[in-house]
Amino acid sequence: RLRVLSGIQPTAGSFHLGNYLGAVRQWVALQESHDAFYMVVDLHAITVPQDPAELRANTRLATAQLLAAGVDPDRSALFVQSHVAEHAQLAWVMNCLTGFGEASRMTQFKDKSARQGADRTTVGLFTYPVLQVADILLYQAHQVPVGEDQRQHIELTRDIGERFNTRFGDTFTIPEPYILKETAKIYDLQDPTIKMSKSASSPKGLINLLDDPKATAKKVKSAVTDTDTVIRYDPVEKAGVSNLLTIMSVLTETPIADLEKSYEGKMYGALKTDLAEVMVDFVTPFRTRTQEYLDDPETLDKILAKGAEKARVVAAETLAQTYERIGFLSAR
Ligand code: AQP
Numbered sequence: 001r002l003r004v005l006s007g008i009q010p011t012a013g014s015f016h017l018g019n020y021l022g023a024v025r026q027w028v029a030l031q032e033s034h035d036a037f038y039m040v041v042d043l044h045a046i047t048v049p050q051d052p053a054e055l056r057a058n059t060r061l062a063t064a065q066l067l068a069a070g071v072d073p074d075r076s077a078l079f080v081q082s083h084v085a086e087h088a089q090l091a092w093v094m095n096c097l098t099g100f101g102e103a104s105r106m107t108q109f110k111d112k113s114a115r116q117g118a119d120r121t122t123v124g125l126f127t128y129p130v131l132q133v134a135d136i137l138l139y140q141a142h143q144v145p146v147g148e149d150q151r152q153h154i155e156l157t158r159d160i161g162e163r164f165n166t167r168f169g170d171t172f173t174i175p176e177p178y179i180l181k182e183t184a185k186i187y188d189l190q191d192p193t194i195k196m197s198k199s200a201s202s203p204k205g206l207i208n209l210l211d212d213p214k215a216t217a218k219k220v221k222s223a224v225t226d227t228d229t230v231i232r233y234d235p236v237e238k239a240g241v242s243n244l245l246t247i248m249s250v251l252t253e254t255p256i257a258d259l260e261k262s263y264e265g266k267m268y269g270a271l272k273t274d275l276a277e278v279m280v281d282f283v284t285p286f287r288t289r290t291q292e293y294l295d296d297p298e299t300l301d302k303i304l305a306k307g308a309e310k311a312r313v314v315a316a317e318t319l320a321q322t323y324e325r326i327g328f329l330s331a332r
Pocket of ligand 1: 016150200
């Protein structure tokens with residue numbers, strides 16, 4: 001069986017619709033056919049300041065949301081990144097194989113550090129793509145289900161993995177990004193030229209899955225469209241409408257062409273009203289399930305302990321092999 005790995009940050013509290021449609025939905029689907037490793041990436045979270053109590057609560061909250069979305073801890077290893085020490089250990093090795101210029105070209109870093117200002121940007125934020133390289137290579141993952149914004153980091157992972165293999169002998173599986181075209185990038189509802197994002201979106205442009213469903217419906221109904229009236233998929237000319245069609249299509253599992261047909265002659269309001277209803281039907285049970293998992297932190301922690309145990313077996317083997325290949329003296 002092929003192996004998949006992915007991670008999500010426990011930073012914002014609620015997952016947003018971009019996280020779910022761009023990544024988590026694929027995690028759930030892939031666990032049917034793949035050996036899956038899914039983690040809450042708390043090491044990545046601390047690249048920007050975090051309140052300790054909030055970070056702890058958000059780590060459980062992220063886990064609860066993954067379970068509510070359908071990640072099955074019996075089939076997938078669901079764990080917290082800091083519970084598997086090998087991530088940080090392999091990251092150091094990968095840092096030593098990454099060029100400074102190479103890391104400086106990562107656009108996510110450039111965007112995030114520009115938003116934070118140079119004074120507040122940490123070295124951790126600079127090297128977080130390299131930690132991601134380690135995250136992926138550690139599990140010998142074949143595929144990495146992520147949104148489009150992560151493509152460059154998967155490219156970096158491939159480059160560094162190949163570099164290591166060339167220099168020290170075949171050690172790492174070289175991964176492929178697993179990015180679905182339709183949901184690669186979900187856009188901000190108020191500015192459909194930018195991706196929906198917890199840090200760049202305005203509150204009205206961002207659909208948090210744990211928002212009050214009424215607020216969600218309101219955001220959908222006030223989504224920015226255009227001055228034309230035709231409901232047609234055209235991401236260049238009609239970015240807002242196309243984004244709504246994408247979301248509708250995925251959540252109702254209806255091809256976009258069928259949606260276009262059924263909305264022929266109808267106004268944007270009709271699409272928005274229907275989508276608002278679909279969204280509410282989706283987020284309402286999601287919220288309930290998340291709360292049920294949160295109400296039982298002991299079970300959550302047990303799930304995470306079991307997940308970390310599964311993950312450690314693979315991680316330890318890869319790290320031991322890596323250390324041996326680069327010439328570290330065996331500790332045993
Ligand atoms: N708008 C999006 N469309 C499709 N996929 C998306 N992802 C994020 N936004 C979109 C994917 O979600 C996964 C988890 O990403 P993350 O852990 O980086 O989550 P985040 O930091 O909360 O995502 P943001 O909102 O994008 O954060 P900022 O604003 O800090 O940059 C990834 O697979 C990602 O591709």
